[in-house]
Amino acid sequence: MIVGYARTSTLDQEAGFEAQVRDLTALGCERIFKEQVSSVGKRTELDAAVDFCREGDTLVVTKLDRLARSVTHLGKIIETLEAKGVAMRIVNLGVDTTTPTGKLMLNVLGGVAQFEREMMLERQREGIKSAKDAGKYKGRKPTAQAKADEIKALKAEGLSMAKIASKLGIGVGSVHRALNPAKQA
Structure with a gap:
């Protein structure tokens, strides 16, 4: 066959x-x-x-x-x-x-x-490094950090991290980082 x-x-x-x-x-x-x-x-x-x-x-x-x-x-x-x-x-x-x-x-x-x-990936890495060095590549904007005040307000209302994440359309880890910024390295 x-x-x-x-x-x-x-x-x-x-x-x-x-x-x-x-x-x-x-x-x-x-x-x-x-x-x-x-x-x-x-x-x-x-x-x-x-x-x-x-x-x-x-x-x-x-x-x-x-x-x-x-x-x-x-x-x-x-x-x-x-x-x-x-x-x-x-x-x-x-x-x-x-x-x-x-x-x-x-x-x-x-x-x-x-x-x-592998050559294509190497060229891609070189291009990203060059763009970063030129200040043109900054990566994705941190969406969860922009919502930090909203996250804290919802937490103060008694919502769980999972419910906050669901309501704001972000991950639970992002909620955790916004609520505990001191633990980040």
Whole structure:
């Protein structure tokens, strides 16, 4: 059986999501597992797809970055699939793990993808540092501290921290910090 897996990181990537499903259907996938979740989040449909595959099946994805978040993660997925006798195909790379060359290419490409991601994160950190040094990056405004007087007034009325948090739309921890500023380091 040919099993497909489609994923986008956010709900607003609808066109990309639909394109993946369309391509997987055109490739003859009899069952397609799909989800719209960040690669670092819990990916229940990926787990379900891997679990669903049986010996002789092929798991197909349109792009490598739709499948794994790192070389280590990719290795774990492939190890699980190999133990079950399941092949892996990545369409846009022309990779098919039923061949030794396909297995080699998948490992090399996974390493390059992880390197690229790490370089992007490094550039992002450098950009944030540069913006901070220039005084242009100040982070998010502390919303709970702006409500400190309101928090104290509600506490004086006898409301619990949970009720104050709920009423003001902030976290209980924020309420606690506003009420106990001396305990902050």
